[in-house]
Amino acid sequence: MKKLLYVEGDLPAALLAQTGFDSAANDGQTETNSGASEAILDELIACEFARFSVNDYRGLPNAPAFEITGGTLPAIISAPHAVTSVRDGKIKPSEDYIGAIALTVAKRTGCHAIVATRTDTGDPNWDELASSPYKQALCDHVRANGIKLVIDLHGMVAASPALVAVGSADGETVSHAPGLDARIASLLRDELQAYSTRHDKPIVLNGQYAARGHNTVARTVARECSISALQIEVATQLRVPARHKGHTPKGEKVPFSGKQLPAELAARKVADPAAVESLIGALCKAVRLALGEVG
Numbered sequence: 001m002k003k004l005l006y007v008e009g010d011l012p013a014a015l016l017a018q019t020g021f022d023s024a025a026n027d028g029q030t031e032t033n034s035g036a037s038e039a040i041l042d043e044l045i046a047c048e049f050a051r052f053s054v055n056d057y058r059g060l061p062n063a064p065a066f067e068i069t070g071g072t073l074p075a076i077i078s079a080p081h082a083v084t085s086v087r088d089g090k091i092k093p094s095e096d097y098i099g100a101i102a103l104t105v106a107k108r109t110g111c112h113a114i115v116a117t118r119t120d121t122g123d124p125n126w127d128e129l130a131s132s133p134y135k136q137a138l139c140d141h142v143r144a145n146g147i148k149l150v151i152d153l154h155g156m157v158a159a160s161p162a163l164v165a166v167g168s169a170d171g172e173t174v175s176h177a178p179g180l181d182a183r184i185a186s187l188l189r190d191e192l193q194a195y196s197t198r199h200d201k202p203i204v205l206n207g208q209y210a211a212r213g214h215n216t217v218a219r220t221v222a223r224e225c226s227i228s229a230l231q232i233e234v235a236t237q238l239r240v241p242a243r244h245k246g247h248t249p250k251g252e253k254v255p256f257s258g259k260q261l262p263a264e265l266a267a268r269k270v271a272d273p274a275a276v277e278s279l280i281g282a283l284c285k286a287v288r289l290a291l292g293e294v295g
């Protein structure tokens with residue numbers, strides 16, 4: 001079985017020119033033994049290449065800094081770190097596949113989406129609202145479309161102590177739906193238990209990554225728009241569906257120096273597309289459960 005996974009070197013011109021989400025290229029360079037949905041993974045991987053990983057995860061030069069796609073349900077999936085960002089003047093590496101996963105979850109559920117698509121001057125999960133076009137646009141879109149729920153997706157490195165980290169700033173971002181954060185964490189534990197056991201990593205609520213910073217996307221939109229928001233961080237083991245031939249991923253060189261690198265390379269060497277498919281399914285269920293409570 002031949003499938004398009006990571007491509008070494010330059011991308012095909014046709015793929016570079018692609019900015020849509022539906023078409024997929026397949027040059028048969030690498031393969032996988034996954035039993036997961038091939039069509040979905042092809043789409044996920046083609047989407048990642050076309051929109052996020054190009055130019056070492058800085059996006060296409062002529063792309064907007066972020067894109068918003070419409071939906072039919074009153075929820076929006078956010079991925080502010082889908083490409084490399086700049087935090088306090090320093091490069092903050094991208095979070096591989098989080099942009100493509102966000103778009104896939106949005107498409108499957110009928111939610112809206114906002115994803116970073118080109119490296120800009122800032123970091124939407126760090127900058128003040130007044131200097132963050134991403135968060136301003138998100139808040140405007142939430143208000144204009146009656147959106148009641150924001151899921152802000154992020155990626156953690158393989159060495160993270162948790163497999164998935166749900167954050168609500170200790171309940172603040174779900175103050176209109178008390179306990180929603182715990183119920184979402186519980187759902188994700190149920191859905192992803194096999195992976196949690198396999199990797200010996202828990203699925204945590206309000207641990208190390210809890211969206212507590214004043215300017216996080218989740219806290220900002222919950223505060224400014226008086227709606228519910230959750231931050232969900234996913235470790236490499238659940239979000240990277242393609243092995244990378246043992247190389248450090250392009251665009252992720254900075255955080256994987258030193259002691260984090262061996263764990264990262266090991267996780268990518270056994271990259272498991274079925275795990276990513278399971279994550280996407282679990283996130284879709286989480287969105288539906290949450291919307292049932294706040295929608």
Ligand SMILES: [Zn+2]
Binds near residue numbers: 095154155
């Ligand atoms: Zn992030």
